Amino acid sequence: MSTPHASIVCTSLDFAWSDGTSVFSGFDLSVGPGRTGLVGLNGAGKSTLLRLMAGDLAPTGGSVRITGEFGYLPQNLTLDTSARVDEVLGIAEVRAALHAIEKGEVDEAHFTAVGDDWDVEERALAMLDRLGLGRLGLDRTTGELSGGESVLLGLAGQLLRRPDVLLLDEPTNNLDIEARERLYDAVESWGGLLVVVSHDRGLLELVDQIADLHDGEVRWYGGTFSEYEQILEVEQDAAERQVRSAESDVRRQKRELVEAQVQTARRNRQGRKVEESRSLPKILIGARKRRAQVSAGKLKSVHTERLAEARDRLTEAEQAVRDDDLIRVDLPLTAVPEGRGVVALQQVRLQYGPRVKMDIRGPERIALVGRNGSGKTTLLRTIAGLLPPAAGEVRREVPLRYLPQRLDLLFDDLSIAENVGRFAPAATDNEIRARLARFLFKGRRADQKAGTLSGGERFRAALAALMLAEPAPQLLLLDEPTNNLDMSSVRQLTTALESYQGALIVASHDVPFLRDMGATRWLRLDEDGLTRVDPM
Structure with missing residues (x-):
């Protein structure tokens, strides 16, 4: 089914919507064989990224390169209600050639169309049965299918093609519990490169690694979704502690800056008193005044710089904490x-x-x-x-x-x-x-x-x-x-x-x-x- 060299590489990828909303800027990603769960908050760009990989969208900069044949099951799969099942599966032409050969036709085009797929009908029916769609047959139209059945039929078509790379976007949408179990079995037995976007915990427990898309970058976590959640919880606890520490540092730097300013003001008052008393020569008073001004300037600069650095650390710490606001509506x-x-x-x-x-x-x-x-x-x-x-x-x-x-x-x-x-x-x-x-x-x-x-x-x-x-x-x-x-x-x-x-x-x-x-x-x-x- 797959090649060990199957891969997806995004290099310096840029993409923005027509209204100017930027999704990716200088985005880099490399995915190798195995099952990868792509997760992230809604709006992070997960589905957009899959569409870019599949060529459904064109990047505004950079490139996407897929090694090996790929298949793509989009999030909102819409089937032509007049299409036959074999057309959705992508085997209608091969079936027609097979039937022509069975009738005794010897046109070379028929044999070319069939290639090595002499058992395509048997494989198709077995795949439909595996996904709980055995009742459909190959000649029925898709107009009576539910949303969940359409998804399973689309998946069957991809699996029949046996691509090296498979991209699935929320494949469990509209699937009942039994249908989800069938999809889980198909994913678990997948031997190629798989990237799946999903919110389904059961499905994400079958992946080998999690790619977390956040703020235009991907962080990798080995293991299943539950293992990812455990690591993320530890990271978020540490990030929140870092925010509290940075907030404390900002408050301390503000106090020290104020204290430095008070100290400078005190020295200035003392200098003015000495100058007014004329107890020292003017040249000496001038020299002391210049030294005091230089010292005060350096002191203020040091504390101002420390405060700015503390604020930068606070901003960085706050960015590491995930935003998980809640909708609260009293109607x-x-x-x-x-x-x-x-x-x-x-x-x-x-x-x-x-x-x-x-x-x-x-x-x-x-x-x-x-x-x-x-x-x-x-x-x-x-x-x-x-x-x-x-x-x-x-x-x-x-x-x-x-x-x-x-x-x-x-x-x-x-x-x-x-x-x-x-x-x-x-x-x-x-x-x-x-x-x-x-x-x-x-x-x-x-x-x-x-x-x-x-x-x-x-x-x-x-x-x-x-x-x-x-x-x-x-x-x-x-x-x-x-x-x-x-x-x-x-x-x-x-x-x-x-x-x-x-x-x-x-x-x-x-x-x-x-x-x-x-x-x-x-x-x-x-x-x-x-x-x-x-x-x-």
Whole structure:
């Protein structure tokens, strides 16, 4: 499958978005064989870096060189709904040639197309079965696939090509628990060079090393994600101690500078008294005055320099401490009283799913679980009024907002502030910016175009747009909200939802997150409808 010489080398790499936002400047990176987990805060440039490696983006300077054949599975994989499975797998031409040969055609072009891939259909079917897609076959179209099934099909296509280098960007997004296990098996058995961007702890426990992208540079940590976290915790403890020490040094240098200035002022007063008393000759007084001025100047210069050095050390120490701000939002207008009707579905039959019955009252927090393709997204879209039910009625009794998986409610060519303004047209620009600051978009960050945001930043902007909307939403529908979020951003989301006083319906495969958000009821959706299940 792989060559021992497979590598990725980025040399003096520069990249900036069209609005001038710089992502990389003089960036260097070298990756060799093995499984590498690329981690970092949202907005650090992880997905951008993978796109640059894959040639999906062109650098504004420097170069990217990949040795060996490479494959790339992007974060937001979109398949042509009319495409057949064999086309997505990249084997349609070979299959057509094989079938022509089987019919007795002897055109040399058919044999050239097949090459050594005489068993391509068997390998393809085995790969689909391995990833839980055996029911698809090779001739079906992809229009009926769920988001998770599309990801697995895209992965199957890459694995069939057997590249030397494989780039995966958040591959577990939209995958249910069983599908994640299949992907884990595929990654664990990978023998080439793998770079994976992910927030999935289970996946990151399978890598050989962690590359931490922070402030435009990469630091390497041998081992899995849990080992990386242990080392990082020790480093952060040391960095925080260094900040406290540097702060103490700055205070000491300030005191010594003030004391030096007081001492100089005292000497100056004494010199003036001697001069006024005329007890010494003028020439001697002048000489003493000049020496005192020189001494005072040197003393001030020394202490000023020491203070500047202390401040530089403090700045350096502060930069070593990771910024992990939390979203804290108190929105009283979203509150739902206990027992108040929120939404009710009476014998509703979904367009692409079973019959369902649901009654939510008060500030309930519903964890909606189920396998890929069970209809969770269809259910949320039906509740939101974006998709009419095939039968039955949906009764909505409070204002609600829906946050889809693809976060396509933001206009890419508008700034964050302008996007939020669309949902709250009565709010002034100053009011919008003050509210956005609480979602960590402070100052000029609110002017950044939505199209340049990372996955996590885009989610935070979309969440801000919904929570700050008018009228205030008393029911939030979230579809796989932790997709594309790093660990810090998941904590930020959890904190934001803690202060949300309305009702929640969250569809997710991220069980730890569903627990942390305080789910009050767990519902599983399958072909029989909604069933209450015990907390996972």
